[in-house]
Amino acid sequence: MSDTPPFVDRLRYSRFWPMLWKEFIQIRRDRLTLGMILVLPAAQLLLFGYAIQTDVRHLPTVVLDESRTSESRALVTTLMNSGVFDPAGEVADRATARRALDAGTANAALVIPPEYGREVAAGRTATVQMLVDAADPQTAGAAISGAQLGAQARATQIIAERVSLANPLDMRVRPLYNPAQRSAVFIVPGVIGVLLTITLTLITATAIVRERERGTLEQLIVTPIGKTSLMLGKLVPFVIVGYVQMTVVLTMGWVFFRVPIVGSLPLLYLLTIPFIIASLGVGLLISTVARSQAQAMQLSFFFMLPNILLSGYLFPRMSMPLPAQVVGLALPLTYYLKILRGLMLKGTGFADLWRPTGSLVVLAVLLFTISVRRFHKTIE
């Protein structure tokens, strides 16, 4: 008689372990999967952290100063100091300015007419023009607001010089949570969500479909392995991989981009569980529908697209049309992003996160139940 309690023996001799062992050997040997697991987090992080800057600054700007007075030079200095515009040289006439915009060497052109200095000195309203390349609305928006703010700032200075008058209104804006407004701070938490979605849906689905394609799934069903051990042995490795990826991204986000984790780290890992279960549900569901690995990949990408566009990962959900917002409500990532950003950037506690957590749990239970049922049917 063995003196270990029966549940210990049951756990030790569970058929889940050989599945786990085999799965990790396969992950290690499959270069494509390994690449996706190791390279993808780094690539995503560097790509979205460095390359994609949603804050538009340093627009090359040419200046046509026909006034050539101290007044006109003061205006140019004020505008360039805002950081939105960078000097890209002086031009002699409007045609040259326009050509610079056409060629794309400049995004904006500032035109100061000859009478500018005189008008300002006489106390009349002086007119200046800013030509903006509005092909890219985001750039244009930054240029337009930059120009307006710069002009207002200069106007206030001029008035203050003329009459010693206290500024009647002073709006002080204080950006919270991400004071420097760096896009990396906004994007990095999202990268965690997107990576987990890829690992838990795409990689999991293809791993299961591969077993069916090669006939090993049928072989397994004939063995005494049991549905639960089979499924858990297939899913748990990717949960572990997901948590490792998350840890890597959190560390790299801190090291390279100083993305903080203001809130509770254990709570972050804990609240990730419902998201993992929901995503595995989707992966399992895809595996029951797809007939080949290629199909599983296509379906996964089809699922990824709304996740990236509609979840609030890159674009704010508030400004989306209603149908897009409704679709976003069905995506687990939408809620997980709120949890990620809340915990990492704002230090929100569970008391303020129960809403997205609750929605996520409901989605997770729903998706996982449906897909496990379907999965069990397909292996019978």
Added chain:
Amino acid sequence: MTAPATQGPTVVTEGLRKVFGSLVAVERLDLTINRGEVFGLLGPNGSGKTTTIRMLCGLMAPTEGRATVVGFDVEREAEGVRTRIGYMSQRYGLYDDLTAYENMRFYATVYGLHGRARDERLEQHIAEMGLGERRNQLAGTLSGGWKQRLALGCATAHEPEMLFLDEPTAGVDPAARRDFWASIYALAARGTTILVTTHYMDEAERCQRLAFLSRGKLIGLGTVDEITTQFGQPTIEDVFIALQRKDEGAHA
């Protein structure tokens, strides 16, 4: 080898029937396969061989009738059946990205072998199967004959009482087939019951008893001699061809 669950026949089917929609795949099959027997299931494509094997392995539920394998009901006691049988399909069920040894170790553990007992059993089994020189090669890079031998090794490391072979030698060269059959006879000599489906007539003639299926119905049962006599043909191959013609005639 572990003691058999029962002393009676290894496989008993009573009125076993499987229907897919309007198609009757297997029609009220009554079969008895004895312990240690090498039993062949023959028939043209679509005659119900694979469906029969799948029902006996618990991969598919019968529409009607019942079957016991090694003393366990295939529907109600599937767990008991699964731990005591081995199954090798035409597709072999090997993991290409695992080595020969890792494949065997994986299946042996899934069948409930653990620790030192498993490792010792695997060493012995690898030696018996002659897999030693390929043990660290990835299964995906093995030739057809080696894959087949490995698949048989994976299906028998846990010393099953009953072994199901579904067209095991499809696409394998004659020398490998001869080796394969030598292993089959060695297993049978130690008391393993073997059910094999095949297209090859020389293989059919190696079976101790044969069951002929035609469009889901059992139409002939017995030794090679009994069957050739029953159908009035000189060889099993002639019986097969005659049956296939009759089938095709009935379809046309």
